[in-house]
Amino acid sequence: MKAHLMYKDRDFDLQKELPVNEEELIQDLELNTLFNAMALGDEFLLEVVKKAVLTSLNDPDEIRYRQDILKDCIKNPSTVREIYSIPLESIKNKRKRWLGIFSRYPGAILDSSIRMLSMFVELLKKLRHIADENADNFKSEGFRTFFSMIKKELDDKFFSLVEAHLKRLNFPDGVLVSAELGRGNEGTNYVLRKPNEKNGSWIKRIISPKQLSYSFYISPRDEHGAEALSELRDRGINSVANALAQSADHIDSFFEMLKVELAFYMGSLNLYEQLNQISAPVSFPVPLIPGKGKLSFKQLCDPSFALTVKHKVVGNNLEEASIRLMIITGANQGGKSTFLRSIGSAQLMMQCGMFTAAEAFSAEICSGLFTHYKREEDTAMESGKLDEELKRMSTIVDNLRPDSIVLFNESFAATNEREGSEIAGQIVNALLEKNVKVFFVTHLYAFANEFAEKEHSNNLFLRAQRKPDGVRTFKLIKGEPLQTSYGEDLYQGIFKAEKRV
Template sequence: MENFSLLHPTNSNASYRTLNKEALNDLSVDYICDALTKEQYERNSIKQLLINITDDEEVIKYRCDVFEDFLRFPKLRDDLSALLVKLNDLREIERFQKDTEASSLWQLVNRLREMDGYVDCITRIKNTLETIEVKSQGLLELKKNVQSIYNDSGFPKLKKDIIDTLAKAQKLKSITLGVNLDDLLRPKSVGVISLNDKEFTDSGILKRFMKFTNRDSELHHGNDVSGFLSFHPSNPSTSQFGLGQFVVGAQQDVNHTMNSSLTGADPMSDALKNVVTDILRRTVNDIKSMLNRYVNVNGYSFVSLMPEIIFYIRFAELCDKMKKKNLPLCKAEVLPKEDRNCCLRDVYNLKLGIKSANGENLDIVTNDIDFNNDRRIYILTGPNRGGKTTITQAVGLAFLLAQNGIYVPATQMKFSPCDSIFTHFPADENDTVDLGRLGEESKRLAEIFSSASRYSLLLLNESLATTNVAEGLYIARDVVKSMRYLGTRAIFNTHMHDLARNLDEVNTTVKGDSKIESLVTGVENGQRSFKVFIAPPQGVSYAKDIAEKYGVTFDKIKKQIDRQRIAAPGSGR
């Protein structure tokens, strides 16, 4: 179990790359994590797993199959959700075990809790996996592991030992102590007389002590304490846990704890602590010896699975909500990385799916996108607010989800994994103070090309959209040529329609195997359709459609003016 993971096959040598902060922001990763859970620990765990991606085909297939089992079996999710509470306890216990200052008593209690929690976790997982027909390699291996642990680790005997030990511990309710005093009535040594199965019933020890000092006749002769029934109150923070065996007779010298020769210092507490700790340590060691018979039993491996289980459960819950809204979702089919291909059918933006699942009334438009030998780089043009950013982000999220094994918002996705996703969206104005917007955007583009490869996915959104179109267009053309030469997959959405013209010339003159294609967002009857299709840039065609729809063409305005003049003669030329 030590090296087992639900995220990759055992002994996998896959490499991972972490998305940069720009990609995290441009793909709205925080928005997605917030939609999955309100628990901060869970959000952080999911985010860390989501943003570290691999292009290893076997790892991605492994994850896709595991997630499919989580999605297919609500019972699996329900049972493991209940198990998360136990796993969280084990995680907290693991943290405490690292505290070297923890008392022996606490170490014992937490060891027993850990062992009991571990047995319960193994039993629950075993029972769950034996009642459902999981198919993924990951969950079948987990099932085999827990069955082996359950059958080979003596669980029935272990459970009985834990129960017996806890039963002994719960019997201890109080400790009877004997304190030796010097001539000045200062405590010089202390010992434990007995460990008792009843709590203290009288807290009047100070009153009795004062009576003893004032009335000689009530001073007890000798050291036989069998007749005393009064005890100092037990420490409420420890009495509830108790110990195992009974130990008597231990004694601790307290002279070295004195801080004052006469008054002021009270060494009693330290002395008692030292004595009790010493006794408890021996008691704990005896019990630990019993537990050490199960040296191969360790719950920490299951604690490490906690973030992975949360990851799959929360995404499966989201997919269920989206399915109830009749939104398409599909398991991605992994193609060879070397092909650098992708076939997306009816893809839509995950953010829109989340909003719809949460009750917003949206008319979600889906689209088809292909990356292959005929086209790997798209120059996407169209009207403002026509869906260019939405579809650009949708493609990036589809890759991100697929490479994490999560179902994709589409009816079909066949894809070659990318080694990383690089984004170039408009920068915050605060980030452009030193270099200016054009300088800052150029700097970020240079950084992308220094890290990207032919297996990367590049998403550019209104990049180089400066007030001086000529400057932006000049740099943008070189960026497009560079993407072709690199051989990457990319979408460059822009309002610079001239960038999408004469692409045949670029494809011919620049060496590379990523062909550039013009993609446009559509307009129907003057309305944005949010559909994309391969076509030359529309240029002024959208403005013409809008002008026709609202009657702001010269011909229509002229007719309106002429009608007004006829209706009101003499009103002017």
């Protein structure tokens, strides 16, 4: 019995390896904010959504399969949460009632298996009931297949058979056992003393006043004594206990699988509701096959940023264009980094089958997303800053394939502007020729200007908007790089304020 809600034809693999640049992506795109919003403190959800978001799909059909299921979820949130609560209830029951098969004694294994199975049966009935009541409200291929499987496999005949077994295995008339003597009637290596055999009987020695002694007794409830008796019974029921325990394990993993398959949708629902609450735009993106498609978006936001400030944030628009290189320049604190994150997040969200934080988003599927951000001084001290940046860049190049995307944020600024521009220029030119898309936030004027002068139709230049009075709008507008970043404004603002005081 398979749920197949993440893929049409296979299970979601929790062991699947994350991309090599997992840490960079999470850090640079502030993905932990996104993950935490999806998981809402649930560690398991966190694990699954992290896996799902970072291990991107590359096939538009697979993406649409998930999108359809997620749309069903958004339409029927309470039903979906009810299904998800079944595996959770199983875990809760196990913990609450101390269910589990840990014992080294067959009698205990049998007992715990019976209790576990009885509990499972109740939950399976509940699942059937949900399917009976709600299946018609679901339109996606994934959910329709899922519900028809439940109805077929968990029919009334199945339930009556299981109940009959569980009754019989309680052995109301006792266990009949035959046995032989084996070896090992001696205990471990206790050091044994032979009592001194003095003249006279045992009773005489006890009452003898010479030998002072003190005795103690254990309570009849002490389990040690009772154990001996149950051992015989254990041998008889060993094999049936094993069979039953294995069955319990099978159902247990069915619930576990169900939980895994639904977790991504639970996380997406959580995120959907939070974005709705702060009136952030949400829409299902249109994935395009690489090479054919174009990039376009409307009111595109960085979801992590919106979730952090907890209100609607400035979005950016782009009319359909075939973009290979985007260079973003302009004022500090003008929304450049946020924009870069919004591009990266949207790409990842699209390629895991989720919605994006935009009124509309459409992009080519990429074969890999990479980020190259300026980092804090390397505390391992073994390399200088530029060296460290280039080392990271080299690792990225090792993993790049055509149709990948690289997001640069103030890269190669660790050296002077002239040399930084030279390095950046060589790298970007090579990447473009290899069909790698580049989004580059930079202060390197010489670098940005070199590309601006080429006036290639696949290149786009954006600038953080700054009104004549110096106020930032956090919106990006089309515009070629300018040669200052308004540092003088800030200097005057901060250092002159001091004099006024």
